[in-house]
Amino acid sequence: MSRPVVGIIGNSYLMNDQYPTHAGGTMNSDAVANVSNCLPLLIPADPRYVDVAELLEVCDGFLLTGGRPNVHPEEYGESATDAHGEFDRARDAITLPLVRACVERGQPFLGICRGFQEVNVAMGGTLYPEIRDLPGRMNHRMPPDGTLEEKFALRHVVNLTEGGVFHRLFGASEVMTNTLHGQGIKTVGKSVVIDGHAPDGTPEAIYIQDAPGFTLSVQWHPEWDAANDPVSRPLFQAFGDAVRAWSAGAMPTPVRQSA
Template sequence: MLQPLVAVSTDVRQFENYTWHAAPQQYLEAAITGAGVLPVLVPSFGARLDLDQLVASVDGVMITGSKSNVHPSLYGGDPSEANGPYDASRDATTLPLIRKAIDHGVPLLAICRGIQELNVALGGTLAAEIQEREGSLDHRAPASDSQDERFALRQAVRIKPDSCLAGVFGAGEIKVNSVHRQAVDRLGDRLEIEAVAEDGTVEAVSVKGARAFAVGVQWHPEYWVKSDDASARVFKAFGDAVREHAAARAAARQAAE
């Protein structure tokens, strides 16, 4: 089988006097080495893209993390400079792309900002500056110039029994990194909780009744995919689902010939 294609979200950034549509290398590397797929960057042009054609042409969708936040107007919140930065072009692309992937039964992996986009796309809301909530852990990255220290595996999450991720990790807890300051608040329609942190923060969700793997995680498995077993398992599960979808598409084409 040919290496299956996976659509990957992009951020819109301004530098070097150009507008760039880009994704961090860690996600692309994890897609190739961890999931065994070929990542294809999707420019954030919103309604100008034929997303039905896109999801019909790929075998998976991966929504990456980002420094930017989903614009609060999309879930009834109030935008502020403190809650930013925002990326409206990304929002206009990823939210409908997520819904299209689910509707078409295309495997979906949503990471960090991605789980927040997944929640908003399905009608949920987000809580900002969660470290200020009473009883909450500080889920922000440690202050450091070292990325390895910022993305260190330091928080435990509890996997819900009999969930999709219980089939990936087994029962019990895994240790993850934590680099976020907002999180799922009201859970979106069709979503169910897969894992929570010690303070109850939602750390993973899945789409109820999805025809394929459709999971969002709040942590960053892409960073340690080559050295951490739990991180590697996330991408292996996604890659296996992508290959299953590719095989089904190939069988359908053969049957139609």
């Protein structure tokens, strides 16, 4: 039996400072293929090449990946500043309507880092351009130096809502995660439930209240060592189960705060 297809949202990348490509991190494909047990398919997130309706038909679920460019602040009614960093308007044009369509249809997606932020913006929320500049907040950015192991090392606790969706999934109300992001949620989008926070109050885990499908998203990077990490593994396994259910035609059930 063929595996269900997970569309992995790609990022624009300039190879050798010259050659334009669409790229996807190998660890994303590894987590989808070997933990979710689905077929990873890299999506060129650009409306010149694909449209949302096609993607919804071709793919059973979607992985909204992290990426260096940020969601353009015009997407949530603000003006761009230097603090907002780089942008990828082509990806915005695909992922934001894709999220809304998946929420409506019950088609599963898993949001990671930028993907987490895309979900909030797609649902009408806004973002802070730089978390570390806010009073009382820690620096959540990737360490500038060190090996990949050091950059993706576990760095802070995430406190989960007691009895909530993530608590039930992980079997714990407190988990350790990495952190490699600059931006974060400012105002919460419609029906977005914040189900986990960093110690400084930064939202780290969300889902869409009463959505008819899998809508879990996290601000950290669970794709790192997903097969072995005790937090990443159940997250990608649950995502794979939801994708298989969608592919088999099973009716999704709404995600709720408590059992």
